[in-house]
Amino acid sequence: MGQLIEPRTLKGFLDILPKQEFARRAILKKVEEVCQSFGFVPIDTPVMEYSEVLLGKGGGETDKQVFRFEDHGNRDVSLRFDLTVPFARFMAAHRSELYLPFKRYHFAKVFRGEKPQKGRYREFMQCDFDIVGSDSLLSDLEILQTMAVCFSSFGIDKLRFLISHRGIFSAFLEKEGIAESGVAILRTVDKLAKIGADKVKELLNEEIAADKVEKVLSFITKEDSNDATIQNLIDLCGEKNEHILRLETIIKELEKLMPQIDFVLDPSITRGLDYYTGIVYETYLQDLPSIGSVCSGGRYDNLTALYTKEPLPGVGSSIGLDRLVAALEELDLLPAAQNGASVIIFNIDDNLQSYYLDLANSLRKAGIQCEIFHANKKMNQQFKFAETKGHTFALICGEEEQKSASYTVKDLRKRENHSFTDLDSLIQFFHGQDL
């Protein structure tokens, strides 16, 4: 066979073992149920697309974060780095087949060539949900509510939402005459939590005049109350513009709708990305703020600008599954570990293979997950297997039990035996257990 190959994965690309994968699937199922309860519908898009479609015409210098290649047909292709750009392309391509507003969820893997670090991978699963085709305030509220209900479904109600509005930021930049440096300012301010105020100031000084830096630093300051922060924004913008009014209304409505949650107006939240134009938000767990934002997003006034002239406004959010799993694990809220089947049928007689298969079949038809030990091996080996895999009950049936249609069950947790004289009683017993 030649030399052996090391069974390694690429840096930042992970295998998921059964225990974790069971948890991930349980979490995704909950997020999906919540999304569906709000009327979101699922879509899927390809993992790989034309680079032009994902990166824009020309593409400029390729972002190092993008896995970009040439395929055998000499096509310039890339792996998707988020689910928003593919969704924009999807909406432009299928607009005539869809109704508006369109509420979609999309849970899928994305790829970024970032330096891997704790909790950051090059391949990771995102859960996105967006409402497009509406610029209504109700949609803003609904997205934030969907986020809160998702976390509540995991047992987390102590949330802190940091909310801001990109329209206010733009109006402020305009007023100060520094709009042309807007993108650079946004990206710098976005790093505040990571690099601190001093470093932000230093970076801003490279971009704009010193007096403007002071203004920006004042703008992104969070006051002691939302009302005080609002007042500061009004002062800096010179008026209570429509964006300030909308943000104020949103926060008031959210506080009424979800009094258990802490809504904080934080003007330093900008979400770096160019396309946001309305509210932007990040979500922190009050019991675990250090893990960072577990869900974020915002409103954009035109999702599909790259592909079509007809504007399509919307609002959306994204949950990173890996960080969420890490958070739930830390808070001891991970869905209970599963192990496959709860019942194992021990294999103690080579002549009874058909009988075991039939018995397993009957149990499965009654909704009981079960498996047969694969071969007639020593009992201690079978017990050891059941313990490792985590079976709850072992069915121990030999020729005598088969002949008399009786069943002996061992409760592997309590180390108790139970006997049954017919299949129905056995099934009833299992139905009464927490399997």
Add this chain to the structure above:
Amino acid sequence: MGQLIEPRTLKGFLDILPKQEFARRAILKKVEEVCQSFGFVPIDTPVMEYSEVLLGKGGGETDKQVFRFEDHGNRDVSLRFDLTVPFARFMAAHRSELYLPFKRYHFAKVFRGEKPQKGRYREFMQCDFDIVGSDSLLSDLEILQTMAVCFSSFGIDKLRFLISHRGIFSAFLEKEGIAESGVAILRTVDKLAKIGADKVKELLNEEIAADKVEKVLSFITKEDSNDATIQNLIDLCGEKNEHILRLETIIKELEKLMPQIDFVLDPSITRGLDYYTGIVYETYLQDLPSIGSVCSGGRYDNLTALYTKEPLPGVGSSIGLDRLVAALEELDLLPAAQNGASVIIFNIDDNLQSYYLDLANSLRKAGIQCEIFHANKKMNQQFKFAETKGHTFALICGEEEQKSASYTVKDLRKRENHSFTDLDSLIQFFHGQDL
């Protein structure tokens, strides 16, 4: 914004619209439930791996079917083209963390640069399940039973399994002294159903002597009964070897276990791939044989040979989701279409937004999926939206209803109105409906 970009996807890479994605998810859920009921556990592996890991040392001339690239770290990487090779790598890497036999399922996308044609895509979803670490006959039976129960869960019981055994084929080639042409013969024979007997003969003549071609053609002939085919194999192998005995036993046990299914011993089934060493099988729908095999697989005596010296035998199957969806659609067995929420709350008063949000919240807490129309638009527009999206009930509540805590519901299918004087009665009504 510059020139618009055409929102196209790569050839063979598809968008999945909500109706299809709902169906796909419902199907995957059923397959998952069946797999879990047999004690299979889920894993996941990366979409992209070192080419060496997926293709073997050196890799030779790259298979055109593989999407192979160089990443920015100058690593030679490929997208996975099946789930078996990554599973082998996974088992070699995690052997010490896992128990044996290990039963895993893995539902994920794979990528092949094949010429796209009807029902064949370059990106497609496979559902694999394998039992590794056991060479027992029981595992062979269990894999085939899992397949049958999956199809039964979709309402398909009229199946035809074509079964053969690679060990018998190898013994025959050995006896005839043509084992060194084995791989070429296998691949040619594998095409029988596609290209016909004459073409197979022609291709075989390029590989081996004319008298050997006749022997091979005799070998792959399916007789009128399984017993007659067995006898033919015994004659051609010169003895009833262990493989023939095992295949005979398997078919007898399967017939006892699942009398509703047609098990046909067909020695022309070889499953092209090198690694199979035991039984191999394909699955056809008796009501739709033309769609081809909907599930196939086989037994291998060493999954992990590329990566470790310790042999790991196993048996597994793979369902291609796209073909399965196409089959279920054709047979009118696709899971009922869903549409997101069943209940829509019409938006008829700008002052009632908070009330609508609260009401929706209460309904969701009672397990009723519902959404609010995004804005206070004309009634006919709201009705049109509900009809397009497929809502079943519309809740029409204005200021009067809010004040009196009463509710008016329109059944959009039956075009009937219902009135309720409190929230509990409304919820009870919805619970009584088939939502």
